[in-house]
Amino acid sequence: MINSPFFTQFLKASNVFTFAAIILMVVAILLMRSLANKKVDFSKRMIIGLVLGLAIGIGIDLIGTNSALYQDNARAEIAAWYALVGSGFIRLVQLLAVPVVFLSIIKVIIDVDGSRLKRLTGKTFVLLLGTTAISAVVGIVVVKFLGLEGNNFASALSDSQITRMSGIASQSFPEFFLALIPNNILSVMSSNSSIVSVVIVGILLASSIRFLTLKKPEQVKPFADLLESLRITINSVLINVIKLMPYGVMALVANTMISNGLQVIKEMAGFILGIYVAVAIMLVVYVIILMVMGINPVTFYKKAFPTMIFAFSSRSSVGTLPHTLKTLEEEMGVSGQTANFVGTLGTSIGMNGCAGVFPAMLGTLVAAAVGVEMNIAFFLMVVLVVTIGSIGIAGVPGTATVAATVTLNGLGFGEAIPYIGAVFGVDPIVDMGRTMLNVTGSMVSAVVVDKWDGHFDQDKFNA
Numbered sequence: 001m002i003n004s005p006f007f008t009q010f011l012k013a014s015n016v017f018t019f020a021a022i023i024l025m026v027v028a029i030l031l032m033r034s035l036a037n038k039k040v041d042f043s044k045r046m047i048i049g050l051v052l053g054l055a056i057g058i059g060i061d062l063i064g065t066n067s068a069l070y071q072d073n074a075r076a077e078i079a080a081w082y083a084l085v086g087s088g089f090i091r092l093v094q095l096l097a098v099p100v101v102f103l104s105i106i107k108v109i110i111d112v113d114g115s116r117l118k119r120l121t122g123k124t125f126v127l128l129l130g131t132t133a134i135s136a137v138v139g140i141v142v143v144k145f146l147g148l149e150g151n152n153f154a155s156a157l158s159d160s161q162i163t164r165m166s167g168i169a170s171q172s173f174p175e176f177f178l179a180l181i182p183n184n185i186l187s188v189m190s191s192n193s194s195i196v197s198v199v200i201v202g203i204l205l206a207s208s209i210r211f212l213t214l215k216k217p218e219q220v221k222p223f224a225d226l227l228e229s230l231r232i233t234i235n236s237v238l239i240n241v242i243k244l245m246p247y248g249v250m251a252l253v254a255n256t257m258i259s260n261g262l263q264v265i266k267e268m269a270g271f272i273l274g275i276y277v278a279v280a281i282m283l284v285v286y287v288i289i290l291m292v293m294g295i296n297p298v299t300f301y302k303k304a305f306p307t308m309i310f311a312f313s314s315r316s317s318v319g320t321l322p323h324t325l326k327t328l329e330e331e332m333g334v335s336g337q338t339a340n341f342v343g344t345l346g347t348s349i350g351m352n353g354c355a356g357v358f359p360a361m362l363g364t365l366v367a368a369a370v371g372v373e374m375n376i377a378f379f380l381m382v383v384l385v386v387t388i389g390s391i392g393i394a395g396v397p398g399t400a401t402v403a404a405t406v407t408l409n410g411l412g413f414g415e416a417i418p419y420i421g422a423v424f425g426v427d428p429i430v431d432m433g434r435t436m437l438n439v440t441g442s443m444v445s446a447v448v449v450d451k452w453d454g455h456f457d458q459d460k461f462n463a
Contacts, residue, residue, distance in 0.1 A: 001069060008073070012081065017067070017074035021060055022081055025251065028052050029085070032246050042246075046309045049246035050253055053313070057257025065262070075258060082255035086313075089248030092241045093319045096234055098189055100322045101347070102202050103231040104340035109206035110213075110224065112337045116453070123452055124342050127445035128350030129387055131289075135282050135356030135437070136386040140379055142278045143361050148270055149368035199344060238322045245306075245323075249313040256428050268429075271361075275430040278357040279437045286444045293451050299462060303331040304443055311439035315431045317347045317354075320439050328446050333460030338450040346442025351403075353434030353441075355390035359407035366408060385411055 007014040013022065032052070035045050060078065064070025109117065143149065182188045182197040189198075209227075212220040287297040301308075307327045311320040321343060328339035350356070363382050364374075372378060386407050450456040 001073065012077045014077065015069055015074050017060075017064055017070050018077040018081070021056075021074075021078040024056055024060075025082060025085065025254070028056060028250060029247055032250065036246075042306060045246040046249060046306050049250035050309055050313065053250040053253030054257065056250075057254035058262065060254075061258055061262050075261075079255055079259045082251050082258065086248055086251030086253075086255050089241075089244055090252070090314050090316065090319055092244070093314065093316075093322065096238050096241065096322055098198055099230070099234050100238070100325070101198050101318070101344050102189070103227060103234060104325065104344050105199050105202035106206040106209070106227055107231060108337050108341045108344075109203060110209055112341075116337075119453060120338065120341050120449065123449045124345055124445065125349070127342075127448055128346060128442075129390070130350075131282075131285075131352050131441050131445065132350040132356040132390045133383055133387045134285055135278070135352040135441075136360035136383045137379075138278050138281050138285070139357040139360030139386075140364050140382060142274050142281070142357075143364045143368075144374075146270065146274050146277065148274050148361075148365060199348070235322075235326075238326070242323055242326070245310055249309060252313040252315075253432075256432070260428055271365075272430055274361060275357065276433050278361065279353065279433045282352055282357065282437055283440065286440060289444060289448060293448050295447060295451060296462070300332070300444070300447065303327065303461075304440060307443070308436050308440055312432045312436040315428065315435045317351060317435055317438045317442070320435070321347050324439055324443060328443060332443070332447055333457030333463075334446050334450045335455040335457070338453065338455060339446055342446035342449050343442055346438070346445060350387075350390050350445075351434075351438040351441070353437030354431070355403040355438075356386060357437065358430070358434055359404045360386045362404050363407050363411050367411065382407075382411065 001015045002008070003014070013019060032045060032049060035048065040048075064074060067074075108120075112120070182201060185201060188201050209220055209224055213224070283301075286300075290297040290300055304327060307320065307323050310323055311317065314320055324346075325339050325343050328334040328343055329336055360382055363386070364379075367378065367382075368374065386403075390403065447456065447461075
């Protein structure tokens with residue numbers, strides 16, 4: 001190991017593990033680049049990137065498990081370098097997420113007629129919140145079926161985590177929703193803003209444009225044209241960023257395995273398994289919903305797969321939104337109005353993974369730990385609290401923590417939050433599956449709403 005501050009602090013490369021890991025990632029990137037040059041299908045490159053990332057991450061962690069040098073120094077250094085590729089890509093996508101949401105919601109409201117807007121709103125809420133209620137039921141059933149209630153998943157959190165999470169949990173529902181109403185239009189445009197606040201500003205602005213188009217068309221048309229030009233430009237930038245997705249997926253997945261370590265994953269294996277069983281069941285539920293609507297689920301999943309993989313690795317529903325909208329419109333035949341409206345709302349309302357399955361499972365586990373009677377009345381309460389609490393949860397990494405604290409507070413278990421640290425310790429592992437479920441549920445809702453509303457292009461979907 002090289003103990004010079006230049007290598008340990010500035011360069012973040014001071015030992016053989018780190019140098020080998022960097023070389024391995026460079027080789028993997030060159031391999032992925034050669035596949036792109038050979039015109040290998042994008043979906044196949046996404047799968048290859050995912051598999052490579054898993055292999056690299058698990059391999060490095062297995063080799064370094066018994067090495068103090070790896071545990072004390074190399075793991076953090078490797079994570080920093082891999083984050084440069086993986087998190088760097090996510091930042092580029094997140095850079096576009098807020099303007100995409102903002103401009104998409106404006107376009108929908110300006111273009112769609114008033115009567116259809118009302119229909120879209122009602123049907124969208126029915127689908128998003130309905131599937132969230134189903135996902136909450138699935139979460140409860142999985143906990144009971146796998147017998148997870150006996151698992152000891154309590155551990156200590158840091159003081160800062162306790163303070164932050166307790167502050168969230170202490171909010172009442174009125175306070176929670178009041179916080180979603182923006183009071184500074186500039187802060188709304190930041191990446192830390194709730195996506196609901198962005199939607200609210202977009203709706204207010206678009207409603208005024210609709211009104212002024214009738215009253216003062218000459219004055220407002222240049223502004224409306226400017227917004228449309230911005231939307232087209234942002235989408236063009238997005239297309240170029242998405243081309244980097246296989247590289248980002250590979251680095252993100254590898255970094256997740258390295259940063260968390262296989263030992264932590266083993267200790268929480270039951271809970272992790274439960275989450276992914278619930279995710280798999282919900283994917284089957286989507287199949288049933290699609291078949292009821294006369295939509296081929298095989299074709300749906302085939303076209304949704306690249307977006308699902310991106311959501312899985314990025315752990316951000318909002319970050320995935322640009323690709324979600326592109327898939328819905330260009331691959332699945334969903335009308336632009338429906339895709340933008342449902343896809344955008346789906347990043348903050350009724351996220352089936354982060355705000356459905358996860359908080360329902362956690363609420364049931366905590367209730368079992370404190371000795372609450374498990375009866376129908378309690379389970380109905382869990383489903384109701386989870387469904388209501390899913391409104392306005394921003395689709396970014398860490399969202400499930402907020403959803404879980406809202407649910408636990410709603411069930412009266414706010415004091416239990418400091419004792420479930422182990423669950424949040426493996427959050428990145430389970431968050432991949434949760435986010436994939438969020439995005440898939442949003443796409444299913446968009447397809448079903450568009451078919452329900454009579455604007456779905458079945459030929460384009462089947463093409």
